[in-house]
Amino acid sequence: MSVGFEFLTQDDERLLLERAVRVRYKPGELILEEGSRRQAVFVIKSGIAGVEVAHLGRGVGIRQLGPGAVFGEVSFLESAAASASVVAREETEVDVIEGTYVHSLLGSVPGLAARFYQSLAVMLAKRLRENTAMLPPLLVEDVPQVRRFHGVRTGQVGTTDLPPKLVEAVEEFKTEMMGADRLVKAGKAGEPEIQAKVSSACSMMMNRLRDQIVSDRHLEKGLGAYVFRETFSFFMLSRLLERAYMKPRGYAGDFFTIEMIYNDEPAGDGRLGRYIDRWALDIAACRAVKNRRGVLSAVIQDALRANAGGTMSVTSLASGPARELFDLFSGPPLPDLKATCIDIDNQALTYAAGIADVLGVKEHFSFTQDNVVRLAHGRGNTMLQPQHLIYSIGLTDYLRDELVIKMIDWIYDRLLPGGMAVIGNFEASNPNKAFMDHVVEWELIHRTAEDMHTMFSRSKFQGARLTVRTEDAGVNLFAIAQKP
Template identity: 35%
Template sequence: MDSRLKYLTIEDYGVLLEQAQVATYKQHDVILKEGRLSQAIYLVRQGTVRIERAATGRDVAIAFLEPGEVFGEVSFLEGVPTTDAVIAQEDVEIFVINQAQLAGLLDTQPGLSDRFYQSLVHNLSSRLHQTSSLVSHLMRRVRIAPEYYGYRTGQTGQNEIPPELVSETELFKKNLSSIEQLIRHREINELDAQIQIDKICNMLISTLREQIIEEPEIAQAIGTFIFRETFPFFMLSSFLDRAFRRPGGYFSDSYITELLSQNEPEGDSYLGIYLDRWIRSRPTCLALKHRGGIITETIKHLIHSWTESTPLPIASIASGSASEILNLYFQAEPPNVHVTCVDFNHQEISSAASIAHKWGFQDHLTFVQDNFFLMAEGYSQIDIPPQKMIYSVSMANCLCDREFIRILDWIYDHLLPDGIVVLANLHAANPDRILLEHILEWHSIYRLAKDLESLFSRSKFRSLPLSIQSDEYGVELFVICKKAWVNNQQ
């Protein structure tokens, strides 16, 4: 966000600042409250301030202003309440020009009034243009977004379902119903019931996978058939129910991870808790539950080699609830790290900000509401300082190749010379892919190692060496690249 007064001359600034008062604010001080009338125009002299809005949550920034930028001018001139709050991101100095001082200068200084209002019109016009461009981009992205089979009817091959799959599905329902009766009448113990239910469910998923591999041209019809036939059973599981009704239109794995980490197995009827245990034992659920450890270990390694007195700067893109980061600060000796968490979901990021504030380590984190799709297209109002590490464990699953490359370029530009990027992407060979796509409707972009290598080679990282490894479950690929190697090559 550029809020400078573009058309003012050096002499104009000198005249204004001679009349201004200098106010100092400590970190986290409120400079201008949301919903209040501004009685002055403010210009940042030193330090950085953040813009907050009540709807996004406390301590969550939607923009930052740096020295030379102005705020409070619209409320001041139009006599309307402010739409945002302005908070000191660090210790800051602010020039404050009150109404009487400004009116006197605009009346007495030749040409100042014209240049001043021309600057304000330019700022407002720029913001309007940015908003219009943003709307155009979002409409364009909706048009090019992958088709995720929003309709379950009318699929090609709906009357050509393989007989063996129909038989296996009927056997699945029959066997589960039989187990339910045994549980109801206490004719089977809990362990044996779980073993049999796991076997029944795994057999169905295995058959589904085989049929889709054999007849890919009717894959959607096959998946829809299984979805319809098994839905009444699988939705007895609390986790499957919530995961199916997840917020957002794509695979929101931050939400899923929270379900896995916070909730114990539960469900309805006699089968629900058994089905819940089954899905939680699948590779994808295990991988998502434990993936934070990979990031934590990488951060700990960087901390050991960090020799600066200032905190190690790290940014998490599409951070969600930021649980792996918050856990770092719950340790007996919190690390010397400052993490900038960026996410477009205001509920998740404001929740993380509230936890940080409650436990007293908000000074070690910066929370920003922004959309990584817009960051990739250059529409972001946020600019973060160079980072030692930038990572994301979910963003790549939602990005088409073009967006992925643009995000890589953005990351490259925001890394320190020896900084590293760590990105996770769902593995194309994910053993649960069929289950996720056809039963839970978790639609993501899956990739192979060679796909990730190609994307990095087409970005600013180009031929820098990559480390790509799968997690122990074969669910996700983690790619690590160090920017410093470009200097070694030169």
């Protein structure tokens, strides 16, 4: 039925809406406030509204509602306060049916109560399934490459079979690190000297592992397990590497890990922790993460100039801290921009909403909790008006090709003619890959420029203009496609 209750008859619907009051709301206007005890059933006639819950003092969008959607039914059912707020995203008309009238109909029209509550049960069951997909253990749903728990190390190499050069490198690394620790303890060296000693030892170890795997590819797992076992106690003193390994949000590159890299402030445990962290923050992969922030800001700036004369709509998928967007608001004049940040992690959205609040640019942003993989499969809740630019810079590294192509198709369908898609991915020649894979367990799907071209050629962008570029460290690729 058009009012969202699938078991109601046309007469049932007519009776329900007979006494409804139609109210018009402007963009950003509150329709129903979280905690309100108003007993009513609300039906969206036109427009789009967002459902928000308060998290750490911020409103975080958890779904969007379009024409025919019903809300307020749970409060009506339980005679309880509203569990979320509903805010108009655009000009929205809502039919409001007061609870007293609904109760009188349910008690007077034969069979209506059974049909009404059956419809309500189905509606709530669907919503439960959707909400289950948002639980932290499912941060990256349907992604077999992401390991939510640390796996058993396989492919062990016997001591006598270990390459002598690798064994020597491991022993040299431990000796150098213990020597640096003694220098710090004794206070006999300055910070630059200690940093140089630690950075040299860490780089030597990382590069030796990489080179050894290149020459003994068939022993990769065993070599990785050996270096992991022998060096783990040192590398985990770094705050960044420890968080990436522990994956408290379900995967290594969560919003706070990325924010650590952006902030570039070394910290760690013990006497060597911050020195190892300083080294980690300076490796090529981390420099690439810092660089991609500037690359995306520049791409958006170029699109803004090309779109002069109108508000530009931008959507970030798996948005994280969204610093590349906030950088655009660092000073006047403020860009004529409306940004939608979509992430499955409500803590990431809350964090980004806090940045928007501090900068005083909340009206330029909306934050929506959704699973991008589910969106690509047509099972998400987010509805977008046609966009000028849609991008993702930290997600496809975790997705197999078929899922990336589905996501690219989803982007294509939501772009205006001439709109741009930007997809970022770690490059296959990343010099830190072996270290990330085997010591930190930050395993990503690395791709070449040719791989990016191939995926776009298999998508709805087939034949469209496509360029692939890298940031200054040469570790992150950016595929930029324009919809015809």
